[in-house]
Amino acid sequence: MAISFDKAFGLHPQGMLLREKRSEILADNIANADTPGFKAKDLDFQTALANARSHQSASVSRTHEKHFVISSDMRHEVKFRNVEQTDTGDGNSVDIHRERNAFSQNSMEYQASLNFLNGKISGLKKALGGGQS
Amino acid sequence: MSLYRVFDIAGSGLTAQALRLNTTASNIANANTVSSSIDQTYRGRHPVFAAELDRAQEQQGAGVKVMGIVESDAPLTTEYNPSHPMADENGFIYKPNVNVIEEMANMISASRSYDANVQIADAAKQMLSRTLTLGQR
Numbered sequence: 428m429a430i431s432f433d434k435a436f437g438l439h440p441q442g443m444l445l446r447e448k449r450s451e452i453l454a455d456n457i458a459n460a461d462t463p464g465f466k467a468k469d470l471d472f473q474t475a476l477a478n479a480r481s482h483q484s485a486s487v488s489r490t491h492e493k494h495f496v497i498s499s500d501m502r503h504e505v506k507f508r509n510v511e512q513t514d515t516g517d518g519n520s521v522d523i524h525r526e527r528n529a530f531s532q533n534s535m536e537y538q539a540s541l542n543f544l545n546g547k548i549s550g551l552k553k554a555l556g557g558g559q560s
Numbered sequence: 561m562s563l564y565r566v567f568d569i570a571g572s573g574l575t576a577q578a579l580r581l582n583t584t585a586s587n588i589a590n591a592n593t594v595s596s597s598i599d600q601t602y603r604g605r606h607p608v609f610a611a612e613l614d615r616a617q618e619q620q621g622a623g624v625k626v627m628g629i630v631e632s633d634a635p636l637t638t639e640y641n642p643s644h645p646m647a648d649e650n651g652f653i654y655k656p657n658v659n660v661i662e663e664m665a666n667m668i669s670a671s672r673s674y675d676a677n678v679q680i681a682d683a684a685k686q687m688l689s690r691t692l693t694l695g696q697r
Contacts (some may be wrong), residue, residue, distance in 0.1 A: 443691075447562035450687070454566045455611075458573030458624045460673055461580075462609040477610045529675060534683045541690050548695035 435547055439540045441479040445472060446537040452505060452528040456521050463517040467508040467526065475504040563691070566684040572612070574622030579626055580607050580670040584663050591658040596646045602656040604632035604663075632657055671697035 450468040459465040510520045583605045590602040607629050612622040634657040642651030 444562075447687075451562045451565050451569065454569040454573075454684070455622060457673075457676050457680055458569050458576070459609070459611050460573075460676070461577075461669070462611055462624055465611050486612065499581050523673075523676060527679070530680060530683065537687050538690060541694060545696060552695075 431556075432551075435551060437547075438476070439544050439547075442476060443537060443540050444543075445470065445475050445479065446533055446540065448475075449504065449533050450530060450537070451527055453533060456526045457530065459519075460521045460523045460526070461519070463519060465519050465521060467521045468505055469508050469529070471504045472504050478504065498527060521559065563684055563688050564608075567681055570677045570681040570684070572625065574674060574681075576607070576609055576624045576626050577670045577674040577677065580627075581674070583629060584608055584667045584670060587656075587658045587663045588660060588667075590656055591660050591663070592655070594644065594646050594653050594655060596648045596653065598636060600653055601636050601654040602658070603636075604634070604656065604658045605629050606632060641651065645687040 434549075449472065452468050452470055456467045506521065511525075512520075512522050587604045593602050595601045608627040609624050610627045612625045636657050637655040639655060640651055640654050641647055641653050644653050647653050
């Protein structure tokens with residue numbers, strides 16, 4: 428069986444890109460925790476990953492320069508958060524504790540993906556070295 | 561890479577909160593200054609925050625921007641004290657409209673928010689440095 432480098436990493440590269448994106452959005456929420464009228468946003472991770480997955484399996488490639496670029500557009504996957512706290516009076520909907528928890532959870536999941544990838548890479552290395560290394 | 565953007569965003573938060581801390585320090589330092597006319601009296605200063613709109617419209621994280629600093633238009637404290645050296649011809653002195661208790665609360669809020677942004681930058685740094693050493697074990 429041939430080693431497929433494309434498939435070796437599974438969904439992790441896409442997942443990590445989305446996690447990066449999500450960390451950006453959550454950092455924005457925290458930076459704007461005191462901005463009047465700011466509404467907290469978040470990435471709909473499940474939908475985003477499903478979209479990334481479908482793009483991957485369809486494997487769309489451009490063979491002509493007039494073809495449209497199909498990029499994973501996050502526009503529909505970034506949504507406003509449901510507000511669970513009472514109105515603070517300035518129209519800001521950021522719950523700082525929730526955002527911080529979400530951020531650290533997100534970064535843990537990112538590092539979990541990293542660990543999986545490290546495992547996969549060392550497995551591949553072992554296979555390439557014929558089990559001698 | 562988006563993780564580098566996290567530094568920009570957290571950095572904008574740090575700048576904004578540091579400025580807020582600055583104005584708070586200025587307000588508290590000047591809370592007890594006395595002047596002899598309404599025009600010369602110190603007024604409490606507060607920064608106005610806004611999300612950076614140009615990039616926020618692209619539905620991405622964009623950070624926070626300080627739109628400017630406004631002076632509070634709360635009424636000044638007027639005190640009748642003819643023996644005061646700064647008293648005007650009617651015997652009045654004017655004190656700033658700074659509420660020290662409010663400013664203390666502001667200070668705590670600003671320094672907590674600053675902390676939160678520092679922690680975000682720190683977490684992003686960890687994520688990046690672990691990504692950069694991917695597969696090197």
